[in-house]
Amino acid sequence: MALNLDKQMPDLPKEVVYCKNCVTSNQRPRIRFNEQGVCSACEYAYEKDxxxxxAARERxxxxxxDRHRSKDGSYDVVVPGSGGKDSAFVAHQLKTRYGMHPLCVTWAPFEHTDIGWYNLQAFVRTGFPNIMAMPDGAVHRKLCRLAFELIGDPFLPFIFxxxxxxxxxALQHDIKLMFYGENGEVEYGGSEKYKYVPKEGPDDWEAQYFKGTSVDELMKVGIERGIFSPDEVSPKSLWWYKPPHPDLIKDAGLEMHWMSYYQKWIPQENFYYASTHTGFxxxxxxxxxxxxxxxxxxxDKVDGFHYYxxxxxxxxxxxxxDCMTDIYRGHLTRDxxxxxxxxxxxxxxxxxxxxxxEYLGITDEQFWEVINAYxxxxxVWEEVDGEWKLKVQVS
Structure with a gap:
């Protein structure tokens, strides 16, 4: 546990400061605070309103x-998602409001929850074809354990x-357009590089989403520690965890857009919409x-540990x-x-x-060893008389 591959942590301010408008702090990687002590996510929420x-974004x-819509009913947009409220909202809007023909894809959770599996099935039943990818389970579990121990986020292999x-x-089916939900970096306080543009490419994934660590680097440490054997590591076993070569993306003309650029992103409203239209x-x-x-x-049964x-x-x-977005929308006061x-x-x-x-193959003692190491x-933490306490809390 001596090695920490989360390259964001050393760059964080040592003094913890909370936003004057919402409840996030300067410990959120890549967030910016203005002179009034308001975070960049709150600034963007004001701009949204x-x-x-x-109306111009709608046009x-x-x-x-109009540029991408197929004339023969063939698939013309790939929509990744789980059947959750946000991806269901995006797919249903594209199909029913804009006349597109979405091919939906699911990168499988580590382990479906009962309610997650129900919602995915309900979504498909309301009229959406869906392809699910389930990677090599043995490799996936080992990557999950490595990410938990070395990066402090067991969810990272899913994010890859x-x-x-x-x-x-999209490459396999010759579809040029892909639609994701929200630009989380802008919506929740992070990099503002793509604040005023509708799309991104894979160039910044490692820094913005993967905590500065690639799947190759994670696998390398896994081999050094004997968690992976050399014959488990091959381009085939890691293919789905990495984007296609940049030249392939460029030559195919692939574009990945965020719906949150074009429509004001309100998670609570997405919930109501998906409940009404896709059985969520x-x-x-x-x-x-x-x-x-x-x-x-x-x-996903691992979701809670990502947040924890x-x-x-x-x-x-x-x-x-959750409070951040509810404050933006006026659903909650800061108090x-x-x-x-x-x-x-x-x-x-x-x-x-x-x-x-059980999934990671660890004991209770090993779990808490990792938690306390981070x-x-x-x-944000200090040990007082053998107990861990937050140094400061939002107030």
């Missing part, structure tokens, strides 16, 4: 769809494929672990993420959000803990 010309979207798989499908149902318990909502990130590790490393958990963060952020994801340990190198 008061600056951006959404851009119409023109984009989530970003890359749609490109492979929320968690069948009062709320999801670690937050007060029950309609987001429902698909974010809380351990940055002091920013699942409740913080209400602070109370929710104090109550639920960092709640331990107990429901799938036993499964998580606490020790973070800027």
């Amino acid at each position: 008061h600056v951006i010309d959404w 851009e979207l119409q023109e984009l769809c 494929g989530q970003k890359a798989y749609a490109y492979h499908v 149902v929320p968690n069948n318990v009062g709320r999801s672990e670690g937050t007060y909502t029950r309609h987001s990130s429902l698909d 590790l974010a809380f351990i490393k940055f002091g920013l958990g699942r409740t913080t993420r 209400e959000a602070v109370s929710l963060v104090h109550r639920f952020d960092g709640e331990f994801p107990a429901e799938h803990y036993e499964h998580f340990k 606490r020790a190198i973070s800027n």
Whole structure:
């Protein structure tokens, strides 16, 4: 556990400061605070309400769809997603409002939850063809363990494929256009490189989404530590985790666009829309672990540990993420959000803990060794009389 491959952490400010408008802090990688102490995500939320010309963005979207729409009903856009509220919203809008013919693709979760599998099936039943990729399970589990131990995010192998798989499908089916949901870097406070453009390419994935580490680097350490044998490592076994060669992308004319550039992104409204049109149902318990909502990130039994590790490393958990968007939309006041963060952020994801340990092949002691190792190198924790406590909380 001595090696930390999350290259974002050393660049974070040592002093923890919270946004004056929402509940996030400067520990969110790549976030920017202005002179008034307001974060870049809040600035962008203001622009969405008061600056951006959404009618002009709508015309851009119409023109984009007009250029790519097939005349014979063949697939003309790839939409990656899980059957969750956001991807369902994007696919249904493209099909019913813009006359497109989406081919939907799913990079499979590590392990489907019952509700996640139900929602994917419900989505398909409402009229959407879907291709699912399930990578080599043995390789995938080992990558998950390595990412947990060396990067502090067991979810990273899923993110590799989530970003890359749609490109492979688009190439195979000669489809030029791909549509993702939101530009998370801009919406939640991160890189502003693509703030005013509708699309990105794979060039910045490693820095912005993969925490500065490629699947090749992760695999290399896995071989050095004896977790992977050399015969498990081949271009074939890693093919889906990496995008096609840049020349192939360029020659094929592939374009990946965000719906959030063209339409104001409101997760709560996406939930209502998907519930109405694609049979989406929320968690069948009062709320999801670690937050007060029950309609987001429902698909994977590993999801809760992705958010929990974010809380351990940055002091920013699942409740913080949900509160940010609800503050932007006026669904919560900041005082209400602070109370929710104090109550639920960092709640331990107990429901799938036993499964998580079994999936990674670790013990309870090994789990907490990793957790405490990341606490020790973070800027947000201190050990007092043998107990870990946050140095400062949003107030």
